[in-house]
Amino acid sequence: MKLYVADKAPNPDRVRYFLQEKGIWDKVEREEISIMKKEHKEAEYRAISPLSQVPALVLDDGTAITESRAICTYFEATNPEPNLMGATPKERAVIEMWDRRMELTYLLPVAHWFRNAHPAMAELEKPQSAEWAEISSGRARKMAEFIDLHLKSTTYVAADRFSIADITLFVALGFGRIMKFKPWEDLPNLAHWRDRISERPGLQ
Ligand SMILES: N[C@@H](CCC(=O)N[C@@H](CS)C(=O)NCC(=O)O)C(=O)O
Numbered sequence: 001m002k003l004y005v006a007d008k009a010p011n012p013d014r015v016r017y018f019l020q021e022k023g024i025w026d027k028v029e030r031e032e033i034s035i036m037k038k039e040h041k042e043a044e045y046r047a048i049s050p051l052s053q054v055p056a057l058v059l060d061d062g063t064a065i066t067e068s069r070a071i072c073t074y075f076e077a078t079n080p081e082p083n084l085m086g087a088t089p090k091e092r093a094v095i096e097m098w099d100r101r102m103e104l105t106y107l108l109p110v111a112h113w114f115r116n117a118h119p120a121m122a123e124l125e126k127p128q129s130a131e132w133a134e135i136s137s138g139r140a141r142k143m144a145e146f147i148d149l150h151l152k153s154t155t156y157v158a159a160d161r162f163s164i165a166d167i168t169l170f171v172a173l174g175f176g177r178i179m180k181f182k183p184w185e186d187l188p189n190l191a192h193w194r195d196r197i198s199e200r201p202g203l204q
Contacts, residue, residue, distance in 0.1 A: 001057065001059055002029045003015070003029065006055070010107060014164075018167055019075060020204075022082065048066075072085065073085065085163065095164060098157050098159075099163070102169045105143050106140060110136070110140045110181065113133050116130065137179070140176065144183035144190065145187065148188070152189045155193075170203055
């Protein structure tokens with residue numbers, strides 16, 4: 001089995017924190033793919049990840065799994081403790097709901113904003129759209145306010161305990177810093193949650 005990851009990239013980081021929380025990060029063989037050197041576009045890697053995206057997990061039988069959440073699903077099944085994706089049908093559904101919200105309505109707008117506005121992405125995102133960057137930053141800001149309101153009445157993002165949904169939000173907040181987007185500076189519940197979460201050994 002081999003896990004393909006990329007340094008300082010949010011989706012590989014989601015898997016990294018997930019495996020660190022499970023205490024198995026150092027047990028998984030890994031290979032670093034450089035996005036800036038466009039290694040993810042090379043034929044050898046495209047044979048594993050046809051959409052040229054990192055992370056990817058190749059199992060011993062050759063099965064290639066992309067999509068960060070799908071990779072986490074695999075490790076959740078093979079290494080059930082600590083449980084990070086829900087232990088009962090209700091918990092699984094609630095955690096998945098919040099995790100997808102964190103990914104689709106927060107992490108993704110931040111990613112679109114970065115890809116369309118940051119000079120470092122000019123080579124990879126052709127053409128960059130200033131208008132799309134503006135729309136995406138507005139969506140990310142609005143969602144940060146929604147999350148802050150949610151965190152007023154809960155300790156964790158989902159199911160009243162630490163889960164993959166907290167990991168996705170933590171990664172998305174960290175990623176936003178590249179656009180100097182630090183919503184926790186104005187949103188107290190988000191700030192409080194972030195302070196608590198940041199201390200976890202698995203999130204270092
Ligand atoms: N939905 C995918 C997204 C993966 C993704 O976008 N990965 C980024 C790195 S964070 C990537 O490979 N970008 C390279 C590119 O788009 O050229 C997942 O959850 O794994």
